[in-house]
Amino acid sequence: MNTSSSSVIPPAEPPGGWRGVVTDWSGDRATFRVPWGKAMMWIFLLSDTFVFSSFLIGYMTVRMSTTATWPNPAEIFALSVNGHSVPLLLIAIMTFVLITSSGTMAMAVNYGYRRDRDKTAACILATAYLGVAFVGMQAFEWTNLIVHEGIRPWGNSMGAAQFGACFFMITGFHGLHVSAGVIYLLTVMRKVLNGTLERRGNYELVEIAGLYWHFVDLVWVFIFALFYLW
């Protein structure tokens, strides 16, 4: 293209809407006008979406194709309160704990951009603590299932053998994400507290860690609906 005519050079800030998408993707420059770490985290989360979705679709396939009876999750995950069996109580508590941790993480990101180091670190610590609580309850849930209900990845006493395989695979992979997230959050909290982000002049790192944590919460929304309520 003849660059001498200055009128054809696109404006620095492309138009919004669909035209903006075309301009962003066709330009000879960075497509995503976000910090590179944020773009990379989004792309990682996209790949993780595919992994989790494959697990859930595999679970759907074996559940739909088995002729054996599928155990009722509402009964398996019931807790007894004052002698009454309340269905899914443990899962409900775990859900609320994880949603709350997402809320505290959103606060941490917000306080980070407000340059409030102490509140940011406190919110991250609260998030990590709630994450540990979640994993703790999952350990309790697994112990209960393995020791008392006799459920194994290859079978169980109450119906379809695929139940154990799906359960341990899906919740185990999610629990692994929560555990790794807690370690991730604590390293970010350390950087907040010792002033690394202050010297760097931005708190993007907190937002990127937040994306990961919200994603873990997001995956639980799908597991909760598709595994425990189905």
Next chain:
Amino acid sequence: MESSTTPASVAPHVAATGGEHTGQQHAVGLYLKVWGLLFVLSTFSYLVDYANLQGYLRWGLILVLMVAKAGLIVAVFMHMRWERLALVYAILIPPLALLVLMSLMASEADFTFVTRLAHFR
């Protein structure tokens, strides 16, 4: 960063939302509202099971509540509604391809189920 060469005056919407320069900064009240809303929606999906609803009503409610919660988390907590469309489309469109895999596996599972009923029972 390359985009720092952009004068703020050319991009009023970037300055207004925080955009890529100062990061995502929004009112704390918004996060609290979404947090509360997620609690309410979770309670509803829990009640769907507690009330022992069955059939299409159960599945409709479970899926609607699931999508509403996922949408809130992605849009507000993960700041997707303030991102540029180029990023939004790059992240949200590929998962739609999974619907193809889902329908393929559903029809396959149906076939396997019918075959098992016919020959192994």
